[in-house]
Amino acid sequence: MIWLAIAVLSLLAVLFVLMPLFYRKKVEISENEITSSVLLDQLSELERDKKSGLISENEANAATIEIKRRIVSSAHRSSKVQAATSANGTAALALCALLVPAIAIGYYVLMGSPNLPGVAYADRAGEREEVQKITAMTDQLLAKLESDPNGGDSEGWQLLGRTYLRLGRVEEGVQALEKATSREGSTSAAWSMLAEALVRMDQGIISPRSEQAIEKALELNPGNPAATFYKALALSQAGRERDAYQVVVARLEAAEAFAPWMESLVAQANRLGKTIGQPPLTVSDFVEVGQPGPTAEDVAAAQELSEEDRTQFIRSMVERLAERMKTEPDNLDGWLRLANAYTVIGERAEALAAFKVANVLLADAAQDDPRRLTVEQALAELQQ
Template sequence: MTLWIFLALLALASGALLFFGLGGRPVALTRRDGSVAILNDQLAEVAADRDRGLISGAEAEAAEIEIKRRLLSVARRTEAAPERRGSGRATGALLAVAVPAAAVLLYLQIGAPEVAGRPSEEVAAQRAEAAQVAALTAELKARLEGDPEGGPTEGWVLLGQTYMTMGRYEDAAGAFASVAGREEADSSIQSRYAEALIAAESGVVTPKARRVIDRAIALDPANPAAVFFLSQAREQEGALVAARALLVERLDSADGFQPWMELFIASADRLGEQTGDAPLDLARYAPMLGGGRGPGAADVAAAQDMAPADRMAFIESMVEGLAARLEDEPGDVEGWMRLIRAYDVLGRTQDAAQARAGARAAAEALPGDDPRRDAVLRALDGG
């Protein structure tokens, strides 16, 4: 409400400036005003010359008659073609209404009037946190670069992952490049390096990224992230059938459900729309999704080789799906325990606490002779 009051006052102020500024008397004289002023000055000069004796009374009278005749002539021309003195006020009135109205319409179109402004303390806290992260990241980089032995591989990987989270993809690629040639650089590091290179080019798989992808595939042909990026490269080359086949082949070779499957299926179906292939059946690879199985710690860990954004989006969707089902089936003790583990892995402590309350309520509702009751309650109590 405060914002709208401020905007209204601002609109009124700007409208008043436009109205009175353009609607008042013009600063520059019109041609008529100039002629009248000159003739009046001439009349005054004639009178002054007569008073000083420079001209006779007859001469002064004749001059005054001629000047007054010119004044009448100017007046007649003005009546025949009246000046539009009111046009400035009309223009001011129009702009006084149009400018604020246009501003409001533009704000409603591209602004967010329904979103409350964030307190300055919150903005300051976020900026301070971002500055702290940037400082710690710079310190980590300095330590790694200052290490005479080149810095530990784990440190460079952490730096690269931090840069990815910050959206500094070129810096992330540089961090992964520092260790990509090391003997201990496995397929996971290579695929992370490829991901950073692709992100730095706005999703384009460059020849350099393609070489890194091939290296990741050579180290581990089953690396889902490397397979996904290779499919992306084939798609950009125009080999849509081959790109889709890579995804389907990896899906078929998986040993049981994996968290990256939904992303693979979505990508394969998108390609299938262009190749004429039928959509894949998610239940074929993950029949437990329909039954409400939620991701556990192993499921979340198995998604670590996926692109960060895709990985988190998929895991979050799985977790939210399980949480939604438990609202309808609050008595599913096993479901609550899986949800607790998923929240713990994701670091969502508050949600995990709420899930523990749901699990406790479900366990306490079980019959006393149900062995799950005591087992769940002991687990929730840390026993």
């Protein structure tokens, strides 16, 4: 039924576009008739002036010839305009009217999700109830903070800001986090969360406000991984990819043990390294990783293989990781590794699917988790 509705709407749109073409022809014919009528009236008036002696016969003959010449010229010009309109404008407009819906439908079929099953409004009742509960608790928290004689503490405003971001109310989240950072005892995490909210509000652009929040977060805690992530992003947007790469690598080298945020920084380092000609990195280059995956020795061994053998070797590791994820569906870092691996070997559809799973799992992660922006950027790039 949806395709039938789309076809009917497309046909109506084409008819609305083509309809003015028929009216335009009638207008052109009407204008030609009006011009000819005026010139014929002038001939009649000239004949009357000639009979009454207002003009001489020679003048009347010359004027008659000129008027008849104008009648012929007007008719010839009108026919040429109609022919040109029919040959050029009409054909071009008709072609556009047919091509635009065809291109739009084709693009949707290729890039959209025509096979995605619909969800009935009634089936979303649980989701709506959850949102309503969160919204109600958010309003209660806001009222409590505003009624506090001291203006509320930093932790409370930070919680409110994090909730606003989860609900997609980014501007309100920014306002709440600005109050959190203005209170005594504000932490580096609060400042990095404010930086993230500002970046989201500015559509991924590092503004002077967000850069100031990043610097403040690093001042309070130089090891803040989220602040490091956004600091590198700011340097990259300023055209300083090499400096951004060094900032990320320095933070990874300072890590004493594996932490989930390292996957995001490694992915960011590899994106930056690709633009400046640096070899790819793995988490195992910096710390011991208990979970199975390609080590530095594996990567070195792969470099000595032929192109065909190297491709098969890498693909076998990716397949092993994909099989393991079937038994560990809640392993967020595993899905991120799998998505990055698929990206490296050029399998965009599989990488997109893995990143979507990771995005769902991130719903329970902290709002200042740098893996959020990693997944958002990857999804934006793969869905282009």
